[in-house]
Amino acid sequence: MIIRIEAEADVPIYTQLTNQIIVGIARGEIIPGDSLPSVRAFAADLGVNMHTVNKSYHELEKRGIIKIVPKSGAIISPMEQITSEKQQQILSELKPVLAEALVLGVSKKEVQQLVGTILEEMKER
Amino acid sequence: MIIRIEAEADVPIYTQLTNQIIVGIARGEIIPGDSLPSVRAFAADLGVNMHTVNKSYHELEKRGIIKIVPKSGAIISPMEQITSEKQQQILSELKPVLAEALVLGVSKKEVQQLVGTILEEMKER
DNA sequence: AAATTTGTTCTATTAATTATAGAACAGTTT
DNA sequence: AAACTGTTCTATAATTAATAGAACAAATTT
Numbered sequence: 001m002i003i004r005i006e007a008e009a010d011v012p013i014y015t016q017l018t019n020q021i022i023v024g025i026a027r028g029e030i031i032p033g034d035s036l037p038s039v040r041a042f043a044a045d046l047g048v049n050m051h052t053v054n055k056s057y058h059e060l061e062k063r064g065i066i067k068i069v070p071k072s073g074a075i076i077s078p079m080e081q082i083t084s085e086k087q088q089q090i091l092s093e094l095k096p097v098l099a100e101a102l103v104l105g106v107s108k109k110e111v112q113q114l115v116g117t118i119l120e121e122m123k124e125r
Numbered sequence: 126m127i128i129r130i131e132a133e134a135d136v137p138i139y140t141q142l143t144n145q146i147i148v149g150i151a152r153g154e155i156i157p158g159d160s161l162p163s164v165r166a167f168a169a170d171l172g173v174n175m176h177t178v179n180k181s182y183h184e185l186e187k188r189g190i191i192k193i194v195p196k197s198g199a200i201i202s203p204m205e206q207i208t209s210e211k212q213q214q215i216l217s218e219l220k221p222v223l224a225e226a227l228v229l230g231v232s233k234k235e236v237q238q239l240v241g242t243i244l245e246e247m248k249e250r
Numbered sequence: 251a252a253a254t255t256t257g258t259t260c261t262a263t264t265a266a267t268t269a270t271a272g273a274a275c276a277g278t279t280t
Numbered sequence: 281a282a283a284c285t286g287t288t289c290t291a292t293a294a295t296t297a298a299t300a301g302a303a304c305a306a307a308t309t310t
Contacts, residue, residue, distance in 0.1 A: 038257080108244050165286090175270095195286060
């Protein structure tokens with residue numbers, strides 16, 4: 001899994017990392033049961049602080065995507081039953097992005113094609 | 126256009142406002158040429174600070190969605206030609222959200238249905 | 251068994267962000 | 281003329297983001 005961190009971006013480093021790990025899982029590059037690198041090893045690899053990686057891992061756990069086993073490691077969780085609360089969460093994240101696309105002049109058909117293209121590179125779980 | 130601000134949310138007030146204005150435009154509730162309320166009037170209406178609304182307006186202008194005319198007002202811009210830069214911007218915002226949905230157990234078909242549902246309440250420009 | 255690695259926890263510092271507040275200015279609108 | 285507009289300035293407070301180092305106890309590796 002290729003992680004690319006831009007230090008000067010306006011989105012926080014730990015958020016960039018969180019998002020790219022999620023995409024890596026969606027792509028099937030890492031699957032449920034797999035372990036993420038240790039916070040120290042990953043931090044050294046990316047050239048960021050240990051605590052920054054730790055923050056990203058806890059963000060992923062909070063969202064139900066990984067399970068952190070104390071003194072052991074961070075393991076990708078199996079698929080859960082989707083709750084209406086989480087569906088609401090996804091809706092509130094998705095709506096502004098789609099709205100922006102339309103406002104900037106992307107047609108509905110193009111939006112759906114873009115979504116289709118993105119989904120193509122991801123695996124069903 | 127109904128704006129709902131949650132002061133205790135983890136997303137900043139000016140971002141909440143920005144997003145809801147974008148959704149309002151996408152819905153066709155406000156159209157190109159329309160003016161947004163003055164920063165003072167809007168701030169008083171929402172119960173937030175003038176500078177917070179001002180920050181939201183400048184965020185919208187930065188994204189090419191409104192035009193601020195000094196000493197006059199904030200006007201919704203007409204649709205522009207979509208640039209590849211903006212398309213890339215939308216892609217980088219959309220991808221993590223779709224990935225999260227899949228990782229949390231939403232099927233590709235359900236994602237596309239969800240996108241379709243969101244698009245239904247919005248107007249083509 | 252010993253050494254290393256693990257996530258956790260603690261203090262600490264720096265910089266940036268977020269939100270509020272008030273005042274003053276000059277141009278626009280009523 | 282009066283009211284309203286966005287702009288600009290200083291100011292303050294709270295939070296967030298990122299880094300740093302140290303120490304701990306449990307798990308893993310050698």
